[in-house]
Amino acid sequence: MTIAPRILVIEDEADIAALVAYQLTREGFRVETAADGIQGLHAVRREIPDLIVLDRMVPELTGDEVLAILRGELATRGIPVLVLTAKREQEDRIEGLELGADDYLTKPFSPRELVLRVQALLRRIDQGSSEAGGKLLRVGPLAIDPSCHLALIDGEEMSLTPTEFKLLQTLVERVGRTQSRQQLLERAWELDADVADRIQTRTVDMHVRRLRAKLGRCGEWLETVRGFGYRLRLPKGEEDRIRSRGTATP
Secondary structure, three states: OOOOOEEEEEOOOHHHHHHHHHHHHHOOOEEEEEOOHHHHHHHHHHOOOOEEEEEOOOOOOOHHHHHHHHHHOOOOOOOOEEEEEOOOOHHHHHHHHHHOOOEEEEOOOOHHHHHHHHHHHHHHHHHHHOOHHHOOEEEOOEEEEHHHOEEEEOOEEOOOOHHHHHHHHHHHHOOOOOEEHHHHHHHOOOOOHHHHOOOOOHHHHHHHHHHHHHHHHHHHHEEEEOOOEEEEOOOHHHHHHHHHHOOOOO
16 A cells, blocks of 8 residues: 655744645645644654655745755655745745745745645655666766655765756656756656746856855766756867766656
């Protein structure tokens, strides 16, 4: 018997918490709510959830502080996090992404869109864990194993959020090919085209910036193609070596 994914909602506004819990429960998820950041962390440590819906402005510990703690601990850094925020200025909205959120919604939000975003985040995890054959993707010093959600650089494990992992996997699979921000939203975020079209492309930019930093010396390989999007492009010597080995997906 398949156990339904467990969603933890950390939200101090009771009516919003109830609405979110109701919508997700209708879709078959197991839902627990917490009214502040400390309660939320206790709930996480009691039972690791499959996904967290996190309000940035909860009391005791803010959502930003909770997110920083989650991303700083080995046991919780891979939990997908959807941030809810009442802040509507662009720079305020992207702060959560910089801290390690996988996605965000601004209040007021469409309950249906929230459900779609949650489902898309969980799909990334499911697809990564169900890749057949343990196929290892290699590009230069980068190695990605979708079957166990593992990314290595020079043999060292990278600390990536689920969205960062899927973004890197998408770019590695299409090495040398430019991907528009819309394409990345649809492929790496796994959102339907109509939902992806409503999301600020700044979301992609912030994740790419964070991914570049984590790639270290390989960060410069992740190029911005002005007016189009991004591509992973290796230096000429690396391209020739990889092509001769046939280890990168064309």
